[in-house]
Amino acid sequence: MTAHSPDPIVCRPACADDVADVVRAARSKGQALEVAGNGTRRGLGNPVAAAVRLELGGLGHVHFYEPDDLVIRVDAGVPLAEVERMLAGRGQYLPFEPPCHAALYGGAPARATIGGAIATGLSGPRRFQVGAARDFVLGVDGVNGQGEAFSAGGRTMKNVTGYDLSKLLCGSFGTMAVLTSLTLKVLPAPETERTMLFPSAGLAQDIAALAAILSRPLAVTGAAVVPEGEGMTMAVRLEGSAPGVAEHAGRLDGAGLPAGRVLAAAESRAFWSRVRELDVLGAGTDDLLWRIHVPATGAAGLAAALRRVGLVSSLMLDWGGALMFCAMPAAVSGGLDGAVPHLRALAANAGGRAILLRAPDPIRAAHGAFPAQAPGVRALAARTRRVFDPAGILNPGRTDFLEAAC
Amino acid sequence: MRMPDPDQGIIARRGELAARLRAIVGAQWVLDDEAERRPYRCDGITAYQATPLLVVLPASTAEIQAVLAVCREQGVKIVPRGSGTSLSGGALPLEDGVLLVTSRLCAIVAMDVENRVARVQCGVPNIRISEAARPLGLCYMPDPSSQMISTIGGNVAENSGGVHCLKYGMTSNHVVGLEAVLMSGEVIRLGGGFQGAADGELDLIGLLTGSEGLLAVVTEITVRLVPLPEAARVMSMGFASVEDACRCVGAIIGAGIIPAGLEFMDRKVLNAVASLLREEHDPRTAALLLCELDGTAAEIDALIERVRGLAEQAGAIDIRASRTEEERERIWRSRKLAFSAIGKMCKDYYCTDGTIPRNRLPDILDRMAELSRTYGLDYANCFHAGDGNLHPIIMYDAARPGDLDKAEAFGADVLRACVDMGGVLSGEHGVGVEKRDLMTHQFAPADLRQQQVLKCAFDPEELLNPGKVFPSPCRCAEFGRMHVRGGEMRFPDIPRF
Numbered sequence: 002m003t004a005h006s007p008d009p010i011v012c013r014p015a016c017a018d019d020v021a022d023v024v025r026a027a028r029s030k031g032q033a034l035e036v037a038g039n040g041t042r043r044g045l046g047n048p049v050a051a052a053v054r055l056e057l058g059g060l061g062h063v064h065f066y067e068p069d070d071l072v073i074r075v076d077a078g079v080p081l082a083e084v085e086r087m088l089a090g091r092g093q094y095l096p097f098e099p100p101c102h103a104a105l106y107g108g109a110p111a112r113a114t115i116g117g118a119i120a121t122g123l124s125g126p127r128r129f130q131v132g133a134a135r136d137f138v139l140g141v142d143g144v145n146g147q148g149e150a151f152s153a154g155g156r157t158m159k160n161v162t163g164y165d166l167s168k169l170l171c172g173s174f175g176t177m178a179v180l181t182s183l184t185l186k187v188l189p190a191p192e193t194e195r196t197m198l199f200p201s202a203g204l205a206q207d208i209a210a211l212a213a214i215l216s217r218p219l220a221v222t223g224a225a226v227v228p229e230g231e232g233m234t235m236a237v238r239l240e241g242s243a244p245g246v247a248e249h250a251g252r253l254d255g256a257g258l259p260a261g262r263v264l265a266a267a268e269s270r271a272f273w274s275r276v277r278e279l280d281v282l283g284a285g286t287d288d289l290l291w292r293i294h295v296p297a298t299g300a301a302g303l304a305a306a307l308r309r310v311g312l313v314s315s316l317m318l319d320w321g322g323a324l325m326f327c328a329m330p331a332a333v334s335g336g337l338d339g340a341v342p343h344l345r346a347l348a349a350n351a352g353g354r355a356i357l358l359r360a361p362d363p364i365r366a367a368h369g370a371f372p373a374q375a376p377g378v379r380a381l382a383a384r385t386r387r388v389f390d391p392a393g394i395l396n397p398g399r400t401d402f403l404e405a406a407c
Numbered sequence: 408m409r410m411p412d413p414d415q416g417i418i419a420r421r422g423e424l425a426a427r428l429r430a431i432v433g434a435q436w437v438l439d440d441e442a443e444r445r446p447y448r449c450d451g452i453t454a455y456q457a458t459p460l461l462v463v464l465p466a467s468t469a470e471i472q473a474v475l476a477v478c479r480e481q482g483v484k485i486v487p488r489g490s491g492t493s494l495s496g497g498a499l500p501l502e503d504g505v506l507l508v509t510s511r512l513c514a515i516v517a518m519d520v521e522n523r524v525a526r527v528q529c530g531v532p533n534i535r536i537s538e539a540a541r542p543l544g545l546c547y548m549p550d551p552s553s554q555m556i557s558t559i560g561g562n563v564a565e566n567s568g569g570v571h572c573l574k575y576g577m578t579s580n581h582v583v584g585l586e587a588v589l590m591s592g593e594v595i596r597l598g599g600g601f602q603g604a605a606d607g608e609l610d611l612i613g614l615l616t617g618s619e620g621l622l623a624v625v626t627e628i629t630v631r632l633v634p635l636p637e638a639a640r641v642m643s644m645g646f647a648s649v650e651d652a653c654r655c656v657g658a659i660i661g662a663g664i665i666p667a668g669l670e671f672m673d674r675k676v677l678n679a680v681a682s683l684l685r686e687e688h689d690p691r692t693a694a695l696l697l698c699e700l701d702g703t704a705a706e707i708d709a710l711i712e713r714v715r716g717l718a719e720q721a722g723a724i725d726i727r728a729s730r731t732e733e734e735r736e737r738i739w740r741s742r743k744l745a746f747s748a749i750g751k752m753c754k755d756y757y758c759t760d761g762t763i764p765r766n767r768l769p770d771i772l773d774r775m776a777e778l779s780r781t782y783g784l785d786y787a788n789c790f791h792a793g794d795g796n797l798h799p800i801i802m803y804d805a806a807r808p809g810d811l812d813k814a815e816a817f818g819a820d821v822l823r824a825c826v827d828m829g830g831v832l833s834g835e836h837g838v839g840v841e842k843r844d845l846m847t848h849q850f851a852p853a854d855l856r857q858q859q860v861l862k863c864a865f866d867p868e869e870l871l872n873p874g875k876v877f878p879s880p881c882r883c884a885e886f887g888r889m890h891v892r893g894g895e896m897r898f899p900d901i902p903r904f
Contacts, residue, residue, distance in 0.1 A: 067764070067766070068661070069657055069660060069661040069765075069766060070660075070764050070765050070766050071660065072764070092663060093663075122606070122607075122610070124606075128602075128603070129602055129603075132576060132580050133603075133606070135610055135613055136576060136579075136580045145857060149853055149857075150853065151851075151853045151854045151856075151857040152850075152851070152854050153854065153857065153858070155829075155830070155831045156764060156829060157762040157763065157764060157794070157795055157796075157829075157830050157831055157834065158573070158762075158765075158794040158795065158796075159568055159572065159577065159762050159791070159794045159795070159796045159834035159835055160762060160831045160833070160834065161565060161566045161568075161577075161617045161833050161834065161835055161836070161837050161838075162831045162832045162833045162838055162842070162846070162849060163838060163846065163850065163855075163858045163876060163877075164614060164617070164618055164622075164858045164861060165566070165579065165613055165614060165616065165617050165618075166614075166857065166858060168579065168610045168613025168614065168616075169609070169610050169611075169613055169614045171610060171613075172606075172607070172608075172609070172610055173609055173610070188665065189663030189664075189665065209521075212520075212521050212523075215523065215634070216520065216523065216543070216544055216545065216634055217544070217634055218634040218635060218636050218637040218702075218703075219634075220702075241702075241706070242706060242709060244705055244706065244709060245702065245703065245705070245706040245709075248703050248705050248706070249703070292607070294601075294603040294604060294606050294607070295601075296522050296599075296600060296601040296604075297521065297522055297601065298521045298522055320602065320603060323522070323601050323602055323603050324603055352599070352600070352601075354604075354607065356607045371607055371608070374608065375595070375596065377593050377594070377595045378595050378596070378597060378608075378611070381589070381595060381611065381864065381865070382608070382609040382611065384863075384864035384865075385609060385611065385614070385861065385864045385865075386609070387864070388860040388861060388863050388864050389857070389860070400609070
């Protein structure tokens, strides 16, 4: 549904040297570049107005994969699915469970790149237990806004040599540098998984129950409350060795919860894939989608407020309540120009920050995909970007916080 | 190791500056008398010393703000310091700089059990967070061996690790919110009181963590708490050769087991510890691995059997597993006492911090043996094997002329070898002044410049902790001019400290 600005000229280099040439040329002409992988998730972040789109999808080299050393280095254009397949072949995985989300924007999931996963810095359901995307980026190679290639970080599990540019660039949406290759920490995949589903007792009670579960040393790697039929279902995923999962499941049974339904490994995998990709929301293709980071303690109140004022047609919680997704009908009463800031204000009241994951270009352009920041932090972030990209030619405006939103 | 030349004009204004700062923090919290300043001459590396211009002990973020504003106005440099346990000289004072000591900011602001976070001031010792979390069944996982003394602010500055970071990650993996004061005197608040609070923003928390006090003074930190592991057992595995022990490390990780800790000690360390603990090891033992496994009792039992099998295959000659908490503590004691035990064996020692890809362990150990012969200095090895983080202990006698230089050269050669094998200069101690001049061995000029330009966004006058981490200043004024010249940005004739 997302309407893009007229398609720019696409530039698709086949090696990192050519990427630097493209940026240098743009820099000398003062020309803006839209930076993308294969462009499957261009609707994420603010729309970028640029005459040239620099696509990294042509960079497809796997530099090395050393399973015994838990490390892989790939070009930014390698499809995420291919990385995951390669790791699965050796019983390993990307623990932060990156959401693909390409389908939300009408893109082909198989074409979504690892570079896009790191540049957007999104992390999936397992994050609250194992860490976010940024926690698994050991090193990056990139090209800054001057067209200069550089390397940062390394390939070892521990590294505190100099500033951690890998973390800074992860989630920077291509606004500081064009990522050309990534070195990632991988881990052995758990032997098995199991999910227990419990009927919701109301969001506040569910969140309290999840908080109690997450305060115990259990191998819980998923803690969500999702719509099911007319109601909601609380889902708890356990991962680990077969005897470990069985033991932990037994303890959950004794946690004072009503009897739950059990999803065995294959079903459990399918279930969490639908949670990660937001299929469980059941949103219409025209609905706006929100990703709201909120303290779990404020989530139930926020959900109640959103439902009361009729801003959302469906919502779900992940990370034990610290992450909320919701769908807002495009035809929301009062119109989107009122509803978007209204939702943001309610989220802010709950101590949260609401990100527009999907919305028509004009809405994101008018209201910003990202919520307002304190002026000091916004200015510091802008200065930080400027030292990497002094002329502001890389994805200009992609992550800007509009004055109007403040 | 050269530091920037002290500015005599600023040293001459010591009294005047002390008066300005006393007006902010109170008379007794500015130390200007030499006898009071002298104890602050060094941090955990005693080989590098300098008496600070003044020592200032503020009590709040507002006071730090005011102190930084005065220093900026006066063009005076600042060196932040927690408890001064840095092993890289990160808190080495400057003779013309104010040493900003954070020990009075030592309050635990909030323990939030529902969101499983703790909000603490920067001067709180690491261990106090876990002590406060324990009654809630939670803990703060990163446990650098200095944790009894080192502050959480210092841990954030250095991105500290510890024995458990193999499984649980470094400091940066546990920070969800920061409050920091910029050199401009401005206070910024990043992230917040829950995991994910900073998601979707530029990761300035990730940048500040491990920035060694060069970018901002971190004043308040919100960290993630995790449930206390239900149980833990440690295995002690002796090997007749260092190679066998290294092979066992690879086999454990390769089998998909991530222990809570996986430590290596060589025979010299064992001998040194044995004299303190009267702990007997098989006389054939050349290297010992300690492997901690945590989880539920049943899981641990299963893992111990798997690790035992792998160790046997790798040729272990002696395998023990703790059965009680007392036994576990006794086995760990040898590792915890290792450095002080070595300290009793030799006059002085120097320990460094290179990290290599795990599968190059045998190569780096060979190289160390070779270097020991070249320099004629003895050494011992005690390190975090699971993540390839080495801590070679080089023994020397500071009273013997030339010995310190030889020890430093030996250490530097080990670090260069780490980089040449695909590793890095520092796994957890930081660069500080100790490894500063080796940065050009790891990073090409363009890579170093890309890090250094960040100074222009945070501290363009380069007043915060100058002379640390990078072998040359950033020269932000130059950077500004270079924008105008477009693509021709170069740094000819870089001045070296």
